[in-house]
Amino acid sequence: MTKNRDKEAASHQLIQDAVPLVLSYPKVPLTVDCVIFGFEENKLKVLLIKSDLKIFENKLSLLGDFVRDNEELDAAAYRILRERTGMTNVFLDQVRVFGKPNRHPGGRVVTIAYCSLLNIQHHSLNIHDHELDWYNYTTIKDFAFDHREIMEYCHDWLQKRIQEHPLGFNLLPDKFSLRELQNLYEAILGVKLDRRNFRKKFASMDLLIDINEMEQDVSHRPGKLYKFNFEKYEKNKRKWVGIDF
Amino acid sequence: MTKNRDKEAASHQLIQDAVPLVLSYPKVPLTVDCVIFGFEENKLKVLLIKSDLKIFENKLSLLGDFVRDNEELDAAAYRILRERTGMTNVFLDQVRVFGKPNRHPGGRVVTIAYCSLLNIQHHSLNIHDHELDWYNYTTIKDFAFDHREIMEYCHDWLQKRIQEHPLGFNLLPDKFSLRELQNLYEAILGVKLDRRNFRKKFASMDLLIDINEMEQDVSHRPGKLYKFNFEKYEKNKRKWVGIDF
DNA sequence: GCAAAAGTGTTGTCCTTACACCCATGC
DNA sequence: GCATGGGTGTAAGGACAACACTTTTGC
Numbered sequence: 071m072t073k074n075r076d077k078e079a080a081s082h083q084l085i086q087d088a089v090p091l092v093l094s095y096p097k098v099p100l101t102v103d104c105v106i107f108g109f110e111e112n113k114l115k116v117l118l119i120k121s122d123l124k125i126f127e128n129k130l131s132l133l134g135d136f137v138r139d140n141e142e143l144d145a146a147a148y149r150i151l152r153e154r155t156g157m158t159n160v161f162l163d164q165v166r167v168f169g170k171p172n173r174h175p176g177g178r179v180v181t182i183a184y185c186s187l188l189n190i191q192h193h194s195l196n197i198h199d200h201e202l203d204w205y206n207y208t209t210i211k212d213f214a215f216d217h218r219e220i221m222e223y224c225h226d227w228l229q230k231r232i233q234e235h236p237l238g239f240n241l242l243p244d245k246f247s248l249r250e251l252q253n254l255y256e257a258i259l260g261v262k263l264d265r266r267n268f269r270k271k272f273a274s275m276d277l278l279i280d281i282n283e284m285e286q287d288v289s290h291r292p293g294k295l296y297k298f299n300f301e302k303y304e305k306n307k308r309k310w311v312g313i314d315f
Numbered sequence: 316m317t318k319n320r321d322k323e324a325a326s327h328q329l330i331q332d333a334v335p336l337v338l339s340y341p342k343v344p345l346t347v348d349c350v351i352f353g354f355e356e357n358k359l360k361v362l363l364i365k366s367d368l369k370i371f372e373n374k375l376s377l378l379g380d381f382v383r384d385n386e387e388l389d390a391a392a393y394r395i396l397r398e399r400t401g402m403t404n405v406f407l408d409q410v411r412v413f414g415k416p417n418r419h420p421g422g423r424v425v426t427i428a429y430c431s432l433l434n435i436q437h438h439s440l441n442i443h444d445h446e447l448d449w450y451n452y453t454t455i456k457d458f459a460f461d462h463r464e465i466m467e468y469c470h471d472w473l474q475k476r477i478q479e480h481p482l483g484f485n486l487l488p489d490k491f492s493l494r495e496l497q498n499l500y501e502a503i504l505g506v507k508l509d510r511r512n513f514r515k516k517f518a519s520m521d522l523l524i525d526i527n528e529m530e531q532d533v534s535h536r537p538g539k540l541y542k543f544n545f546e547k548y549e550k551n552k553r554k555w556v557g558i559d560f
Numbered sequence: 561g562c563a564a565a566a567g568t569g570t571t572g573t574c575c576t577t578a579c580a581c582c583c584a585t586g587c
Numbered sequence: 588g589c590a591t592g593g594g595t596g597t598a599a600g601g602a603c604a605a606c607a608c609t610t611t612t613g614c
Contacts, residue, residue, distance in 0.1 A: 086369045088421030095381040097342035100414075100425060124331045136340040140423060143414040167412050167427055169388040176333030178385060180345060182412050249565075266568070267604065274602090290564040291611035494592075511595070512577065519575090535591040536584035567610070575602075583594075 103134035126214035156196035371459035401441035
């Protein structure tokens with residue numbers, strides 16, 4: 071049943087030169103979509119725009135664009151983020167490819183999802199085309215394309231990552247209180263955490279620098295402010311996760 | 316400096332219909348490469364073929380081919396594995412995209428790496444084109460393309476996965492001894508493990524079924540044989556990994 | 561002085577690690 | 588009987604989870 075296909079596939083083995091081989095391949099449009107998480111008012115937010123396509127009128131879309139000829143994939147992701155938001159100095163991670171043949175109404179488009187976490191206050195939005203804005207992760211309704219699926223996949227990925235690496239610091243201001251840090255973890259993981267245990271955990275990691283400042287303008291006892299010790303973190307990056315032997 | 320580009324990128328926002336939009340995108344050849352790990356004689360093996368390209372004469376290559384028009388990415392990976400090896404009933408996982416513009420000597424080709432672990436005895440190689448065979452992971456030298464990088468990335472991915480999920484069972488015969496299981500973990504993780512602790516660990520997971528059989532034809536005290544309890548595993552799949560709160 | 565959140569320690573439980581001796585089999 | 592790996596238990600240390608009271612500030 072599959073023999074014909076197998077034969078057919080075997081035929082290109084005769085092409086020994088790389089250039090005609092590649093010319094014989096089918097080609098597809100390749101795009102990048104960026105899932106940018108931020109944190110504000112104790113809510114997890116995602117950076118989205120209104121889709122420019124009629125068919126998706128009033129639906130929200132991830133920040134995406136095609137990959138240019140001979141453009142590195144990572145570079146494409148950074149470019150798109152810069153073009154659409156003005157942001158630079160963001161770390162993006164490749165998460166997964168989404169390539170269902172019918173995921174784009176205009177024909178087949180394969181997209182590579184990139185994800186990042188960032189500090190909303192450090193990256194003010196200079197561009198507001200198409201209602202580019204931070205939307206609440208939990209309340210977004212209408213997505214263009216398969217962007218809900220992509221966003222949720224990236225959120226799962228993020229939950230895992232944030233438990234392996236203390237990436238959460240990227241979402242906070244330079245100086246932050248332990249309460250803010252805990253709110254962040256609770257927002258991303260979707261659970262309540264014990265305050266004492268949380269603080270002990272981070273104290274024992276020894277990644278926080280006490281800067282001897284206090285919160286201002288809060289209507290209760292102010293908390294201490296900390297900075298993240300990026301240097302120390304970079305040194306100790308190696309970690310086993312999960313079932314360790 | 317980047318303003319012109321940003322303007323240019325903004326221009327396609329005027330295309331409101333999806334079809335011309337997609338037609339305006341650049342297209343690239345898209346391939347899938349399969350990194351298939353197996354285990355035999357206490358060695359971790361990878362399934363490779365000799366490259367058919369002159370430029371990579373005598374170098375080893377992953378099992379790969381282009382993605383067809385309107386073919387699901389996962390389906391392409393399964394098809395390629397079947398065409399090249401005759402194997403079916405294998406689970407493949409998408410791992411990452413590799414897209415450096417110059418990774419292929421014939422022009423730009425973006426490839427999606429898929430990875431699997433399997434039981435060499437269950438999947439005898441029916442096809443031997445191009446010296447398709449299992450090669451020792453640790454001793455392979457010459458790779459075509461960037462296939463060393465891809466393979467190593469998949470190996471890292473595998474080390475993580477095998478600590479989160481007991482995937483290792485896929486690499487073993489139906490019936491296996493604890494020693495075989497331990498050898499497998501040691502081969503993949505590249506470390507020595509304590510025998511008693513290893514056994515306790517798996518005993519406590521309660522994923523092994525004692526089938527009341529013993530090893531045969533070994534020149535020492537025979538070990539008990541077990542089966543993997545796939546049913547129970549499927550039920551308990553949810554797990555937190557890493558820094559748990 | 562009251563509301564609101566900060567800050568702090570202990571205990572029990574569980575998991576992980578390290579470690580040594582006897583047992584069954586083939587030769 | 589000896590070589591080879593199979594099979595087993597325990598004790599110590601570390602990590603995690605559960606839990607309540609006092610302190611500081613703004614109002």
